[in-house]
Structure formats: C-alpha cells, structure tokens
Amino acid sequence: MAEITAAMVRDLREKTGAGMMDVKKALVESNGDSEAAIDWLRKKGLSSAAKKSGRVAAEGLIGVAAAGTKAAMVEVNAETDFVARNEQFQGFVETVAKIALDAGEDVEALKGAAYPGAGHTVAEELTRLIATIGENMTIRRARVLSVPSGAVATYVHSAVKPGLGKIGVLAALEAADGGDAIVTLGRQIGMHVAAARPEALDVTAVDNAALERERAVLTEQAQASGKPPAVIEKMVEGRIRKYYEEVVLLEQVWVHDGESRVKAVVQKAGATLIGFARFQLGEGIEKETSDFAAEVAAAAGTAG
Numbered sequence: 001m002a003e004i005t006a007a008m009v010r011d012l013r014e015k016t017g018a019g020m021m022d023v024k025k026a027l028v029e030s031n032g033d034s035e036a037a038i039d040w041l042r043k044k045g046l047s048s049a050a051k052k053s054g055r056v057a058a059e060g061l062i063g064v065a066a067a068g069t070k071a072a073m074v075e076v077n078a079e080t081d082f083v084a085r086n087e088q089f090q091g092f093v094e095t096v097a098k099i100a101l102d103a104g105e106d107v108e109a110l111k112g113a114a115y116p117g118a119g120h121t122v123a124e125e126l127t128r129l130i131a132t133i134g135e136n137m138t139i140r141r142a143r144v145l146s147v148p149s150g151a152v153a154t155y156v157h158s159a160v161k162p163g164l165g166k167i168g169v170l171a172a173l174e175a176a177d178g179g180d181a182i183v184t185l186g187r188q189i190g191m192h193v194a195a196a197r198p199e200a201l202d203v204t205a206v207d208n209a210a211l212e213r214e215r216a217v218l219t220e221q222a223q224a225s226g227k228p229p230a231v232i233e234k235m236v237e238g239r240i241r242k243y244y245e246e247v248v249l250l251e252q253v254w255v256h257d258g259e260s261r262v263k264a265v266v267q268k269a270g271a272t273l274i275g276f277a278r279f280q281l282g283e284g285i286e287k288e289t290s291d292f293a294a295e296v297a298a299a300a301g302t303a304g
Helices: 004-017 020-029 034-043 087-102 107-112 124-134 178-196 208-223 229-247 264-266 290-300
Strands: 059-067 070-078 137-146 152-155 167-174 270-281
Touching: 004 020, 004 034, 020 034, 034 208, 059 087, 059 152, 059 167, 070 087, 070 152, 070 167, 070 270, 087 107, 087 124, 087 137, 107 137, 124 137, 137 167, 137 178, 137 270, 152 178, 167 178, 178 264, 178 270, 208 229, 264 270
Parallel strands: none
Antiparallel strands: 059 070, 070 137, 152 167, 167 270
C-alpha cells in the first residue's frame, strides 16, 4: 500500500474540489495514483472536475513580444508579488521575451543568449538581478510561434503594463496577409483562450490517454443508468462530443458571442488557426500554505 501523504491529499483536493476525507479515501482506493483517484471521485459523483486545473502558486510575470510573423512568450518567476511591480524586473522580462524571438523556446539556449548592452548572457544578468533585488528568480519556460503569412497575435490578461501580466496567450493565424483584421481576430482568440482554457487545438490533438480516461469514466457513469448497451454507446459518444467542446479550442463556443464555434469564426475570416499557447503564472508550481497544509496533514494522519 502506497503511503498517502499530506501533500498528495492537498493536491488532489485542489484539483477536484472534493471533500478532504473523500479525497483521502480515493487515494487509498487508488493506491496513491492521483490520476486514478480523480477518476474514482468522478465515478462516485464526488468530483465534477473533468481536467486538471493549474494552481497559481508562484509569483513573477508572463512577458510577450512580437515581430513580423513571429511571437514569443516567457514566464519568469520570483518569490513575491512585490517583485512583479519592480521596474528592473519588468524590464528584464520584457527583454527576455524579445530575445526569445531569435533564441527560441529552449530555456537553456535562452539563458545562454547575449543580454543586450550588458556584455554578458541572460543567465548572468539574471544572477545580477537576483543579487540586486534580493529574491530568487528563474526563467521557467518559453514558447515561440510563427506563421509563413498572417500573424501571431499576443494577448496579456490584466496587464501590469503592455506585454506583461499573469496570463499570456499566443495565437498563430495563417492568412494571405497579416492586416489589422487578422491581428484583431488573433487578439480576440487570445482573450477567448485566456478565459476558456482549451487543452488542444483540434480533435486530432487531444491526448489519447486523457480521451480514453474520459471515455472510461463516461461509460461507467452511463452503465449506472441500466440502459441497453446500444443506448449506452450513444450516450457515451454524445458526452465525448461535449468533452471535445470543452477542451478543444476550435470546437469551443466563441466567448465573444456565446453562439458561434471558434472554427466557424476563423473560417469566416479566411484564416487558419495553426497553433496557440497559454501561460498562466505559476500554474503547476506548489506554494506553501501553512494553515491548510496543517489541516490536510491532520486529516491524512501524517502530522508531526
């Protein structure tokens, strides 16, 4: 039997919103497998979570930069939100996003690139900034998208200044030209992605393992109805279509009108959406929450 730790209970509770004791029981039943525990909770009707939700648990900024038919996005983390308001830190994130346009999305290559006007690398400038501000910082990730023609639009939600904020999106639209209409559409798609949190561009890009997990859960739920196998199959397929509408960008309902599908909006504009990226500051990075951790530890029997 796998050890069920306080951290495992806390993480699963945050992902599913289920009660603490239900979460602990799910982990016990699943021998500590978090993904299987999520399915167990859903099958029991104790969780409505259909996918993992990122946990914003680190500070810093997301930065975006665009040039021609290419755009880049980076996440630079720091220890406190105070640093995100520091002009030196903001300037560093802006510069790193611009450097990524040429250096690419490999973080090590990005850190090894020359920092403009400094006579040293990005990594060395980061070390200098850490010494100056007094907080640990890291360049966590980068993404670069480009199109042969059209535009890669950028969007930052609740920007602290242009191109900097806590949620950033790139939307790559291939079109005959990259005029204002395409750029505007790209920005609208960015707003949609920030709000709707799609996981895949189209149906073919959906993770097969995630799809099979979903199908297994939906099948067991449908079987509980006691209906004939043929009816159950139709029920499951209908729910799979609904699943696609929730996680696939092109299948989602356009947030700007609440009616159209994203794919219809893009087609009407004479464009093709070939890629997107969404960064939310700190998603997936655990942050200490002492009071809640103590509560979880007590329930999990691992306190002390």
